[in-house]
Amino acid sequence: MVPPKHRPVEPVQARSTASWLAVPSLSFQRLRRRLGQALVIGIPLLLLLVFVVYPLAAIILQSVFPSLYASSPSLLPSLDALHQVFTNPINYSALLNSLWLSGITALLAALVGTFLAILARRTDLPLRRIMDTLVWMVFFTPSFLIGEAWSLVFIRGGIPDQSLHFSDSLLTWFFSPVGVIFILSLKTFPYVYISVCAALRWLGSEFEDAARIAGARTWRSWVSINAPLLLPAILAAALIALAEALSDFGTAATIAQNSNVTLVTYQIYTAINTAPVNFSLAAALSLLLFLAITLALLVQAGTLRTRSFQVISGRNRPARSISLGGWKWPATALCGLVFLLALVIPLGMCLLLSLLHAFGLGITPANWTLDNYQAVLTQGSDDLAALQRTVLLAVTTATVVTLVGLPIAFIIRRTTLPGRGLLSMFTLVTIAVPGIILACGYIFAWNAPYLQYVGIGNNGVQFYGTIWLLLAAYIGGSLPYATRLSIGGLDQIGSSLLETARVQGANLLQLLVRIIGPILRSNLASIWLLVFTGSMFELAASELLYPPGQPTMPVRITGLFNDFKLGPGMALSMLNVGIVLLALILFRAVPLLISQVIQRRTRSKTPYVSTHQTTEQELRVATGRL
Amino acid sequence: MHAQSDFSMCGRRTMRPFLIFSLLFLLGFLAACGGGSTPTTSTSGSTPSALTCNKSSGLTVYSAQGYDSDATKAFQQQTGITTKLVDDSTGNILAKIAAEGSNPHWDVAWFDGNVTMQSLDDQGLLLKWHSPNASNLTSLGTSYVPSDASYYPSGVTTVGAIAYNTKHVPAAGLPKDYRDLLNPAYKNLVSMNDPAFSGPTYPLIAGIAQILGGEDQGKQFFSQLKANRLKIFQTNDPTLSSVETGAREFGLVQDSAIYGAIKAGQPLGIIYPTSGVIGLPAVMGISAHGQHQGCAQQFVNWVLSSAGQSVMTHHDPTDGDTYFIPVVTGVTPVVSRQTSGFPIVNLDVPKWAGVEAEYKQWFHQNIVL
Numbered sequence: 001m002v003p004p005k006h007r008p009v010e011p012v013q014a015r016s017t018a019s020w021l022a023v024p025s026l027s028f029q030r031l032r033r034r035l036g037q038a039l040v041i042g043i044p045l046l047l048l049l050v051f052v053v054y055p056l057a058a059i060i061l062q063s064v065f066p067s068l069y070a071s072s073p074s075l076l077p078s079l080d081a082l083h084q085v086f087t088n089p090i091n092y093s094a095l096l097n098s099l100w101l102s103g104i105t106a107l108l109a110a111l112v113g114t115f116l117a118i119l120a121r122r123t124d125l126p127l128r129r130i131m132d133t134l135v136w137m138v139f140f141t142p143s144f145l146i147g148e149a150w151s152l153v154f155i156r157g158g159i160p161d162q163s164l165h166f167s168d169s170l171l172t173w174f175f176s177p178v179g180v181i182f183i184l185s186l187k188t189f190p191y192v193y194i195s196v197c198a199a200l201r202w203l204g205s206e207f208e209d210a211a212r213i214a215g216a217r218t219w220r221s222w223v224s225i226n227a228p229l230l231l232p233a234i235l236a237a238a239l240i241a242l243a244e245a246l247s248d249f250g251t252a253a254t255i256a257q258n259s260n261v262t263l264v265t266y267q268i269y270t271a272i273n274t275a276p277v278n279f280s281l282a283a284a285l286s287l288l289l290f291l292a293i294t295l296a297l298l299v300q301a302g303t304l305r306t307r308s309f310q311v312i313s314g315r316n317r318p319a320r321s322i323s324l325g326g327w328k329w330p331a332t333a334l335c336g337l338v339f340l341l342a343l344v345i346p347l348g349m350c351l352l353l354s355l356l357h358a359f360g361l362g363i364t365p366a367n368w369t370l371d372n373y374q375a376v377l378t379q380g381s382d383d384l385a386a387l388q389r390t391v392l393l394a395v396t397t398a399t400v401v402t403l404v405g406l407p408i409a410f411i412i413r414r415t416t417l418p419g420r421g422l423l424s425m426f427t428l429v430t431i432a433v434p435g436i437i438l439a440c441g442y443i444f445a446w447n448a449p450y451l452q453y454v455g456i457g458n459n460g461v462q463f464y465g466t467i468w469l470l471l472a473a474y475i476g477g478s479l480p481y482a483t484r485l486s487i488g489g490l491d492q493i494g495s496s497l498l499e500t501a502r503v504q505g506a507n508l509l510q511l512l513v514r515i516i517g518p519i520l521r522s523n524l525a526s527i528w529l530l531v532f533t534g535s536m537f538e539l540a541a542s543e544l545l546y547p548p549g550q551p552t553m554p555v556r557i558t559g560l561f562n563d564f565k566l567g568p569g570m571a572l573s574m575l576n577v578g579i580v581l582l583a584l585i586l587f588r589a590v591p592l593l594i595s596q597v598i599q600r601r602t603r604s605k606t607p608y609v610s611t612h613q614t615t616e617q618e619l620r621v622a623t624g625r626l
Numbered sequence: 627m628h629a630q631s632d633f634s635m636c637g638r639r640t641m642r643p644f645l646i647f648s649l650l651f652l653l654g655f656l657a658a659c660g661g662g663s664t665p666t667t668s669t670s671g672s673t674p675s676a677l678t679c680n681k682s683s684g685l686t687v688y689s690a691q692g693y694d695s696d697a698t699k700a701f702q703q704q705t706g707i708t709t710k711l712v713d714d715s716t717g718n719i720l721a722k723i724a725a726e727g728s729n730p731h732w733d734v735a736w737f738d739g740n741v742t743m744q745s746l747d748d749q750g751l752l753l754k755w756h757s758p759n760a761s762n763l764t765s766l767g768t769s770y771v772p773s774d775a776s777y778y779p780s781g782v783t784t785v786g787a788i789a790y791n792t793k794h795v796p797a798a799g800l801p802k803d804y805r806d807l808l809n810p811a812y813k814n815l816v817s818m819n820d821p822a823f824s825g826p827t828y829p830l831i832a833g834i835a836q837i838l839g840g841e842d843q844g845k846q847f848f849s850q851l852k853a854n855r856l857k858i859f860q861t862n863d864p865t866l867s868s869v870e871t872g873a874r875e876f877g878l879v880q881d882s883a884i885y886g887a888i889k890a891g892q893p894l895g896i897i898y899p900t901s902g903v904i905g906l907p908a909v910m911g912i913s914a915h916g917q918h919q920g921c922a923q924q925f926v927n928w929v930l931s932s933a934g935q936s937v938m939t940h941h942d943p944t945d946g947d948t949y950f951i952p953v954v955t956g957v958t959p960v961v962s963r964q965t966s967g968f969p970i971v972n973l974d975v976p977k978w979a980g981v982e983a984e985y986k987q988w989f990h991q992n993i994v995l
Contacts, residue, residue, distance in 0.1 A: 069727055090991070155864075157871020253823065253860065262995065270822055270990070273717030274983055275745035277724035436721070443725035465731045543718055548686045548710035548731070559713055563692050563945055 036509040041417075044407040047400075048423075051476035052430060058448075059441035063283035069444045081284035090262060095288045098264040099295070101177055101252075102245030108185035109241040110234050112338060113192025114227070119331055120193075121200045123322050127335050132197075138342045139190045139530065140580055142537035142554075145573055147183055147251040148561070149346035152353065154179075159352070159363060179255040184248060186342040188241035192234060199233035218322060235300045240484065242296050243432040246289055264288050265434050272436060279440065286437050293432045297425065347577070354570035372571035383556060383572065389467070390553040391579070394535035397474040402528045404475075405482030406520070407512060409490050412483070414498075424487075427480035435477065435540025442473050442545055466547055473541040478531045485527045490516070529587050533580045679920035684708025686918070687925065688723065689736040690716045690825070691908060692947030693938045700937045701928050707921050716742065716825040723751065730913045733922040736780070738825055738880075740770055741832065741982065743777045743909045744975045752776040753912040753919060759930035767953025769972055770907040779907035780929045781938065781950030784970060785830040786903035787881035792895045794872050803899045804834055807876065808850050815875040817857040817865050820994055821986050824861040826880040826906055831989060832978040833904030833971055841981060848993050858994050862946070869894065880906065885963045886946030902969035908950065930954055 058069070063081050067074045085091050120131040153160050154174045160166075174182075207229065211221035249265040264285060271282040324331055357369050376383055411417055412424045430438075447464040463469050501515050517524065539554045546555055553576055560569035679685075684707045687698055694713055702709040714722070716737040723732060723746065735746065746752055754776045763771070763779070770779040788807075790800060798811035807816050821827040835844020848856075857874060859865040862883040868874040870892045877884075881903065884896050910929060912922040928934045935957040941948040949963045959965065978985075 069725075155871075156868065156873035262990075266822075270986070272721045273822075274986060275720050275742045275979075276749060276983075277720055278983075279724065440721060440725045443722065447726055447729050447731070449729050464726075543714055544722055544725075546712070548712045551713070562715060563947075565944075 033507045036507055040407055040509050040512060041411060041415075044404040045411070047404050047475070048408060048479060051472050052479060053426070055441035055445040055473075055476060056430065056433065056438060057441075058445035059279065059437055060283050060286060062280045062444075063287060066280035069448060073449070078280075081278075081280040082287075084281060085284040085288065091264075091267060091285065091288065094262045094264045094267050095292065097177075097261050098246055098289070099292050101181060101261070101263065102184075102242045102248075102292075105181050105184040105188065105245040106238040106242040108181065109189040110192050110238040112185065113189040113194075113237065114196050114230065114234055116189070116335060116338065117193045117196035117200060118222070119335060121197055123324050123331070125324060125328065125335065126332055131335070134339050134343065135190045135193050136584065137581075138186070138339070140533045140584065141343065141347065141577070142539075142573075143183070143187045143248075144250050144537075144539060144558075145350055145577075146187060146342075146346045147254045149349040150179070150183055151175075151254050153345060153349055175255055177252075177256050177261050180248075180252045183251050183255065184245045185241075186338075188244050189338075189342075191237040191240045195233045195237035196230055199230050232304055235303060239296060239300060239428060240431065243293060243428055246292055246432045247434045249434055249436070264292075268434055268437065272440065279444075282437065282440075286433060289432050289434075290429055293429050297428070350570050350573055350577075353566055354574045356567060369567075372567035373575075375568045376572045376575070383553075386551050386553050386556050387576075387579075389550060390536060393467070393471055393474060393552065394532045396471060397478060397535045398528045398532035400475055401478045401482045401531045402524050405479060405486045405527065406490075406516065406524065408479070408483045409486035410512065410516070413487055413490050427483045430480040435538075436544065438477060439473060439541045439544040442469060442476075442541070446472075464545075467550060470542065470545045470547065470552070473545050474535050474538060477538065477541055478534055481534070482527050482531055485523070485530070486520075490520070525587065529583065532583060536576060536580055679707060679918070679924055681705075681707045681921075683918060683921075684710065685733040685916075685921035685925055686710045686712065686731060687734045687736060688712045688714070688719045688732040689734075690714060690719055690738070691736055692945040693941035694736060696941050697929065697934060697937050701925055701934070704933060705924065705928070707924065709925065717823075720746075728915055730915050732913055733916040733918045734910055734912055734925055736908065736910045738783065738906050738908050739829055740772075740777070740779075740907050740909050741829060741973060741975055741979045742825070743911050744772065744979045745982070746911060747772065747774065747776040748979065751911075751914055753914045753916070753922075755912065755919075755923060757923070757927055757930060759927045762930055762954045762956075764953050764955055766905075766951070766970070767907075770905070770909065770953070772975070777909045777911035778926055778930060779909050779953050780934075782905050782907045782953055782970070783826075783880055783882040783947075783950050784903035784968075785826045785880050785906050786833060786878065786899060786971075787884060788897040788899065789866060789869050789877040789879055789884045789887075790895050790897060791869050791872055791875055792893045794875055796875060800897055801876070801899075802897070803901050804837070804847070808847075808854055810854065812854065812876065814855040814857075816851060816854065816878070817859060817868050817874040817876065818878040819861050819865050820858050821989055822994070826862070828982060828986060829904050829906050829973060829978075830878060831985065832982075833973055835985075836904075836974060836978070837901050837971055841985060844985075845988060845992070848989065852993050856993070866892075866894070880946070881963075882949035883946040885949035885961065886944060889943055889961065896964075898964070898968035902971040905970040905972050907953070932956060 062068050064077050064079070065075055066078050066081060067076055116131065116135070119125045120128045125131075152158055154166065154171055155161065156166070156171060173179075207225050208218075208221045211225050212218070216224070247265065249263075249269055252261075252263050252265065253269075268282050268285045271278045271285065352363075354372050355368060355370070356363075357367050357371065408423070412420045443464060446469055451463070463472070497515070498511060501511055506514065537554055538552075539558060542552045542555050543558070546552055551559070553572070557569055557572050557576070560566075560572060684702075687694065687709060689698075689711060690713070691697075694711055698709040698711045701707065712719070712722070712732070716739065719735060719737060720742065723730070723735060726732065730751075735743070737743070743752075754774045756775050757778055760768070760771060760775075760778060766782065767779050770782070771777075786804070788801065796811060796815065798809065801807050801809070801812065806812075818830070819827040821831055831844060831848065834847060835841050838844055838847055857868070859868060862879045865874075865877045865879050866883060866887050869877040870887065881896065881898075884894055888894050888896075910926050912919060912926065916922060929938075932954070935952060935954050938950070939948070939952070939957065939960045943961045948961055949959070951963075951965045952959060
């Protein structure tokens with residue numbers, strides 16, 4: 001683990017990029033190269049600006065300029081909303097509640113993720129070979145389904161309750177922040193798992209051996225030496241878990257509604273969903289979430305500043321597997337429990353409900369049915385069109401975001417462009433903003449009256465209300481994730497490799513397309529899949545932005561839930577989950593086949609992997625392991 | 627090195643990746659802008675004559691009604707007017723309408739609750755117009771048309787009816803009015819929805835306050851109900867589920883939802899409190915700044931006609947929204963429900979629209995939490 005300041009290669013890298021950007025003469029060759037650089041750097045930045053920064057600014061600025069998009073727009077500043085936010089004590093307690101709830105969630109996710117990662121990579125645990133696949137499946141299961149399913153598991157008089165007769169205290173315990181933390185950490189531990197798996201690749205057994213020689217037992221050497229060395233990787237992923245938990249609204253609303261806890265997202269939601277709608281208040285409240293993320297980033301930076309986490313010396317020894325001995329079966333049981341809770345029970349519950357007539361009637365022979373599936377399938381054209389639309393959107397989003405995320409990551413990590421640090425922080429902040437805020441920002445930004453005077457055609461830019469805006473919102477929503485994932489992959493590539501390429505005359509574009517791209521291809525494929533599945537279940541933006549008459553699949557699913565048609569809603573969800581699983585299987589199978597073919601042709605080629613790895617999102621290096 | 631060898635294999639073709647990359651981005655971006663720039667309407671700029679309707683550009687309906695999909699499809703089929711639907715929750719529809727502001731993409735808004743619709747009118751977002759089919763309305767229906775004629779009711783459901791589980795009637799018998807729910811014998815038995823999530827529940831808490839004499843009396847009543855261990859669920863569905871499974875005995879919900887659940891075979895009964903239930907009209911408003919007001923007026927007129935009403939009454943009987951009380955003369959429900967024999971209280975709309983945010987926040991702080 002090498003924090004940025006310990007990387008001796010950074011200045012070299014910076015200089016080389018600077019020289020790329022400095023063009024002395026204007027021969028045709030150089031002009032083309034310069035144009036290429038402008039495109040490679042400019043277009044992704046432009047997309048980020050247009051699809052993320054501009055819409056987010058459109059709503060956040062209203063916290064100070066409430067009349068920015070009023071019928072008679074004005075730049076008249078007003079501190080009313082901020083005043084309202086910071087003088088109402090409820091908002092302080094909401095901020096505190098949001099902080100501790102997401103803090104504990106991140107902590108739990110870190111514990112579970114690290115534990116599973118170590119078991120999977122460094123022990124002889126029987127489950128270790130299928131662990132990656134299971135974790136990916138958890139990643140792909142939409143959180144609104146997990147929340148809905150768990151609340152139905154624990155509902156008084158529900159199917160499990162009919163035979164298990166839950167005690168009151170158990171139910172009170174579950175329908176409280178405890179349940180929210182439980183579900184959110186089940187949903188976010190995969191980030192930590194993937195990050196730590198990647199870090200473990202570089203952590204040899206030499207420190208452990210030293211500790212053992214000094215008399216420490218295996219578990220002691222892990223707890224007091226290896227675990228702290230993994231801290232940067234754990235913290236980086238825990239930050240994403242924290243940001244996700246901060247922006248959560250649905251889970252808390254379903255599970256902990258009656259508990260004595262108001263969250264920031266609840267305050268935001270009521271400002272937006274109650275007539276008269278108060279956007280400037282919602283925007284001002286969102287600033288609280290920015291505050292929370294900034295605090296978390298400071299804590300992270302403070303923790304990492306205390307010591308060096310350098311482990312990569314160029315003489316790393318291979319890691320040894322630990323034999324679990326008598327602990328083998330308890331550890332397996334514990335892993336099994338995690339996946340039982342995160343996958344088997346929620347998905348099983350959904351599947352069960354999709355096969356029942358009426359939830360209240362319980363499991364009786366007469367209650368089994370395929371009617372729900374028949375109903376959604378024969379409803380036919382509408383659902384099929386929605387499905388096609390969703391798949392098309394998800395494929396396009398995933399492709400664009402994967403291609404654009406890499407150059408942005410490159411800008412953040414491997415150039416000296418001013419503002420790149422801000423860019424990096426911005427990606428995290430965007431994850432912490434609730435989807436509904438971003439979606440409203442899109443409406444303001446792309447339905448603004450001034451757009452009439454911009455662009456082509458009689459009506460100027462008419463972007464809102466078309467499928468393109470939804471696509472833009474999907475791209476904007478997933479670009480921060482893709483960027484942070486790409487950073488992880490990028491950090492693994494040694495600068496010497498890039499230097500060599502440059503000496504041989506490769507330009508920036510060739511570097512990305514011919515060298516970085518191919519090396520990171522499995523990483524990029526994973527990002528593609530992650531974004532694809534995320535878009536298949538995207539709800540917040542879809543609900544507010546779908547073009548009239550053209551709903552997406554998740555919109556139809558929640559429409560069924562809203563109309564109290566639980567069975568058909570679950571059936572449609574299961575069909576959607578099935579499609580995503582199919583994509584997962586295809587993605588596992590195809591690269592495997594390709595790599596077998598390649599391996600047969602060239603035995604000795606091994607992809608170069610650097611010995612330099614930084615803290616932050618080493619991450620999804622492991623994404624590559626999909 | 628793998629990548630290196632790849633590189634040298636096609637080292638001379640420096641132009642290709644450049645082309646691929648830039649074309650891809652440019653294509654994507656141009657496609658986005660190009661698609662966006664296609665004219666969506668034929669009448670832009672100058673104010674369109676209010677009564678013309680271009681059948682191909684048609685209209686857009688934002689609706690939270692269960693029968694909206696049936697209705698828009700039937701309207702398009704019968705009139706040839708292209709009708710696009712955005713089906714969403716009332717809260718999201720409000721957010722969308724507010725964010726669209728002076729450049730609206732909606733022509734008709736259709737949801738339950740005249741208090742909410744009135745707040746749109748108060749912001750100047752609704753077209754004031756006289757529907758010729760308003761004469762079809764019953765006297766109950768007419769009572770929901772505001773004096774400035776900015777919206778019209780398409781049907782009425784009520785809130786305040788008490789659902790009870792017929793298999794677990796308590797020894798103390800059934801309550802007859804709201805105040806009976808404070809009886810210690812009903813401790814731990816009563817449930818209702820959260821007004822922050824459930825559209826019909828703000829009219830409920832406003833209406834009970836109005837029946838009891840004012841906002842303060844309402845707050846006092848709900849505080850006492852909470853002391854009697856009232857349980858709050860998010861929406862109609864979980865509240866009714868709790869009554870169906872016997873976890874709770876009574877649920878204060880929208881009556882149409884109860885009828886829908888009874889139809890689905892649930893062991894439920896319905897009590898109409900003697901001091902009355904609160905009328906919750908499904909209302910339709912037309913955008914004041916919309917570009918398809920002619921088509922929008924035709925749509926509203928059609929819903930107020932027997933053709934439109936027939937589509938609504940014949941909607942899926944397992945959907946609670948189908949169980950509305952008709953407000954158009956000559957229309958009878960296809961599904962079975964009680965339509966008379968209980969007093970319907972109409973809310974003082976301006977008053978309750980004015981205190982909505984404050985009352986809801988109070989309810990959240992003091993009753994839900």
